[in-house]
Amino acid sequence: MYIGVDYYPEQWPRERWQEDIPLMKELGINVVRIAEFGWSLMEPEEGKFDFTLYDDAIAFMEEHGIKVVLGTPTATPPAWMAHKYPDILPADVNGVTISFGARRHYTVNSRTYQYFTKRIVEQMALRYGQHPNVIGWQTDNEYGHEKSDRSYAEEDRRAFQLWLKEKYVTLDALNETWGTVFWSQTYTAWEQIPVPRKVYQEHNPSLLLDFDRFCADAYNRYNRLQTEILRKYSREDMFITHNFVYTDLALNQKEMAKDLDFVSFDNYPVWGGLAEPITPAEIAHHHDLCRGAKPGKGFWVMEELIGAQGWSRIGYLPRPGQAKLWTYQAVSRGAEAIVYFRWRAAHFGTEEFCHGILDHDGVPRRKYREVKEIIDAMNAFGDEWIEAEYKAEVAVYYDVENAWAWNIQPHSDALTHKKEFLRFYSAAHSLNAATNIVSPGDSLEGYKVVIVPIYFLTNPEFNEELKKYAEAGGTVVFTYRTGVKEPSNVVVDTTLPGRFREMAGIEIHEYESLQSVQQNTVVGVSGAIEGVESAAKLWCDLITPTTAEVLAVYKDTFYDGTAAITRNRTGKGTVYYIGSAVEAGMLEKLYAEIFAEAGASTLPSPEGVEIVRRTGKDGKVFLAVMNHNADSGAVVQLPAGRWSCAVSGTTYERELQLDKLGSIVLVTS
Structure with a gap:
């Protein structure tokens, strides 16, 4: 099983690499994700490419036996591009152009941006597609996140009208389907159809739904643009994935998953401004969405919360044992790899208060020790647990x-x-x-x-x-x-x-x-x-x-x-x-x-206690028992039989006492 970290070698002096990578190795890390925000380093000027920093970082990882997942850097187009080619920029619902200065400042419908995307992805694929230490690719980063799923710029209007013409063929068919006779909205030319920018009242609901479908299709085409290039130049055993977020965005993740080997997910049970994590059921639902995106396939958690997160506002500090619990929850529901975000908190930039396994001073402390405990436990399971069947009723x-x-x-x-x-x-x-x-x-x-x-x-x-x-x-x-x-x-x-x-x-x-x-x-x-x-x-x-x-x-x-x-x-x-x-x-x-x-099975448990059953090929049953309560322990009645802790070997019958935020994996013995 891969257990790793998200690492940003460009944010640290090379001398710090000499400390970080051995510390990762000592912890038991065996994979890192890098480069998803590195476009301005790879292409500092239009048409001039320099991969030296990433060459060196990958080589150093290889020396220490740590594999690499490369992110294509298209979530953050560089400043020179936005300045010279403003048609790549998206617009909000009021038609106001979104400025350069954060991330996701592009519209997938820009033909200019598609050109630059093809070129940087091809350059990366030519450089690393056969590299023995690179095991896979992540396209872009969190498509559609932070309201970037919908854009209302002129490039989007042009593309939307073409999409509608392809779908409906005739304006008569579109007008009939949408009911445009209402409020005198009948269209007599494709060019009359707007993107749904702000109006005094509300747009036609059929137009709005088709616009969401169009946005989702546009992202699917954009992702396919990247996957086709990556497959052309990469080894057959290199995977391609994308790290989704699940907030009802104008994206069709299940459709996009057809072009991926498996899906990934960024698991943030709590974020800046939240006083406490989202419910265990909501987290479980996200994992179920991942598993359902490609039935029969596991998924990766490409960013797993480990420290307090936030930009201008800092969120809840995960309590001792909570990272282990969230890891067990993910694996019990189908995760085959966990990548913690992030290795170390940055000293600068918008995410400088996104805390990692290491905080700003780089000193290993409680979170480092907790991840060590998790990795040791996962090594004790081997691959039996993640290979066991999750049978939904x-x-x-x-x-x-x-x-x-x-x-x-x-x-x-x-x-x-x-x-x-x-x-x-x-x-x-x-x-x-x-x-x-x-x-x-x-x-x-x-x-x-x-x-x-x-x-x-x-x-x-x-x-x-x-x-x-x-x-x-x-x-x-x-x-x-x-x-x-x-x-x-x-x-x-x-x-x-x-x-x-x-x-x-x-x-x-x-x-x-x-x-x-x-x-x-x-x-x-x-x-x-x-x-x-x-x-x-x-x-x-x-x-x-x-x-x-x-x-x-x-x-x-x-x-x-x-x-x-x-x-x-x-x-x-x-x-x-x-x-x-x-x-x-x-x-x-x-x-x-x-x-x-x-005839559907249930497993009664105290409030806040989650139990997930999986069954191995030899009939061995794994039972992940997780107490999400941060303030109280719980006594859990176990299914009939004799159970043993998969890590310590301690045996249990009838009941199990869990501490607050306690989690354990039991196996039939």
Whole structure:
């Protein structure tokens, strides 16, 4: 297994290399990522290339047995380029050009920038594509991050119009699909179609969704431009990856992954300004997204948080044991390599308060010792753990296009797609059900339960897969706002939940959008949630059952007694419909009943304790047990059998005591 660091040799005098690299070797580091921000060194003047610094750095790594991943430097075009060729620069939603001075100051639609990208990537590939110590490439860095996923410059307008012409062929088809007769928006020439810059009210939602699709396609083409050059000049055993961030950007990571050998991910559970980390479920969801981007493939964490992070504001200091816990969480969910960000905190620049394994003085202390403990533990596992099978029984649907549609029309001042997706994902995570993320085109065969959160923008391919799955005996969980939109982002003209009325056995004749100052109440009337009350926030679908059984109703509102949660038998399967944003306590009780009935395994644990099971080819079971609670220990009831710590050999039966932020990997013994 590779465990490494992100290193910036250009930021340190060469004498410091003489200290850093031996320290890395002593720690057990076996890979570094370098060069992703080095364009101005590689091409200090237009057309003049100098790779001396990176030649020397790679050679020094090789002397110490440390492999190298090279980043293409296209996330930071140099100052000379922005000055001489301002058409490479993006523009914001107001049409204001984004200045040189930070990073990601380019639009992928600039033909000039595409030319310079091809040239620098080709020069790097010619230089290092056969180098024995370079094991792989990372294209660019964090595509689309920091609002760079959408650009509204003239180059983007030109490219958007060409993209639309290719998609729709005729203006009549575009006008019909978008419904441009509304507000006299009919287009009679392709050149009339804008990029969606700021307007007084709101743009046509179909235009907005197509613009997001265009932006995603543009990034896919730009990434492919790089991967094709890298493959042409590189050894067959060199991999190509990209380090994603998952914030519902106008990127289609699953589509982009087709041009990558595997995906990578930058895991920052906490960042500057946050008082505490994001939830364990949200971190787990990001790992599941990575695993789902290329089914059957593991992934890398190319940047794993190790110290307090921030630019102008510095975030939470990871507590002792937290880096180990986050590492175990990543590996248990499919990570095959961990690269810690960063080796040492920089003395200058925007990221000078991004703390690393070493802080500004370069002295090894607590974080160094913690990484040493992690590496020693991972060496004790060998590759058995990362090669063991992660067998998911519960699928959770995620489609980035659905996220875009929600971001265009969020309905409530309190609703975001990410938070609502996590509401319905987190309840499964709390029960330690083994989850996979599925998207359009994925098979649902083999899953016991499929959860489909806020399925607003429908996908025809997934619709058919879902119906087949339920008819054959599968269990489907729908939530409010299911079946509302066609793929063109127009509302269906049939009674909601649209195509799923018969499947769910319900009709929705009315609904209410609740703002942040409003809430109703839902009370269970049947099954595991009988007598359980929950606040009903954000949205209330007023459900009229046709064949469905009522499990919960609304109270304390003019629609008292109206169905809020239902269950329907369809074909050989079962379909649940949750009509409001109910609280975790009710969802977890409902999910526990759903999973038990469907035969999906759960592993009960105290709040904040995550358990992930993997099974080796020889039948050996690995159980990663992680206490995310920073203030309290936990007593965990173990599955039947005898378990031993994979590192110390200590044996456990029935229960396990974990310290706060404690984590352990157990194996059957």
